[in-house]
Amino acid sequence: SGVRENLTYERFGGAIRDLAQTIADDGYEPDIVLSIARGGVFVAGGLAYALDCKNIHLVNVEFYTGVGTTLEMPVMLAPVPNAIDFSEKKVLIADDVADTGKTLKLVHDFCQGTVAEVRSAVIYEKSQSLVKCEYVWKRTDDWINFPWSVEPPVVRRENQVLDA
Numbered sequence: 001s002g003v004r005e006n007l008t009y010e011r012f013g014g015a016i017r018d019l020a021q022t023i024a025d026d027g028y029e030p031d032i033v034l035s036i037a038r039g040g041v042f043v044a045g046g047l048a049y050a051l052d053c054k055n056i057h058l059v060n061v062e063f064y065t066g067v068g069t070t071l072e073m074p075v076m077l078a079p080v081p082n083a084i085d086f087s088e089k090k091v092l093i094a095d096d097v098a099d100t101g102k103t104l105k106l107v108h109d110f111c112q113g114t115v116a117e118v119r120s121a122v123i124y125e126k127s128q129s130l131v132k133c134e135y136v137w138k139r140t141d142d143w144i145n146f147p148w149s150v151e152p153p154v155v156r157r158e159n160q161v162l163d164a
């Protein structure tokens with residue numbers, strides 16, 4: 001319960017264009033967009049098209065188990081990307097939200113040392129985040145409803161009985 005920030009698919013489209021424009025205006029031209037699954041996949045796809053970057057990588061991180069309930073620390077799930085792929089590359093990490101910032105920090109630390117440069121882009125950043133992202137569309141401290149996860153997974157329906 002409490003106040004919610006509601007992102008619709010319609011607002012998401014404009015948010016991604018705005019975020020990409022900010023990145024382009026800043027002169028950052030990533031070689032690779034590294035998405036944090038699953039929410040960051042939507043963000044990474046939109047940013048990669050808008051920034052004309054054809055190289056998307058993906059890392060699976062598990063942290064949240066429900067509204068405001070988390071594991072103790074986020075964990076990278078297999079398959080973990082090969083750091084060799086990022087060597088000397090300009091990487092843009094893409095995620096839906098930096099909340100505690102622990103997820104982004106994990107992925108940021110994973111990149112550090114091997115990449116030429118790494119920056120982060122998120123739709124939302126909360127004030128408590130221990131990572132300050134270079135590119136943020138909107139700041140909020142409310143729980144966010146994302147269009148891809150606001151509804152429960154679909155369940156299989158019974159076969160329709162066809163009338164003769």
Ligand code: 5GP
Nearest residue numbers: 039064097098099100101102103143144146
């Ligand atoms: P963090 O590690 O920054 O605390 O959280 C990262 C991940 O937790 C996000 O990528 C997202 O999947 C989930 N998360 C954190 N805050 C919210 C929120 O307000 N709403 C939703 N739907 N997911 C969130």
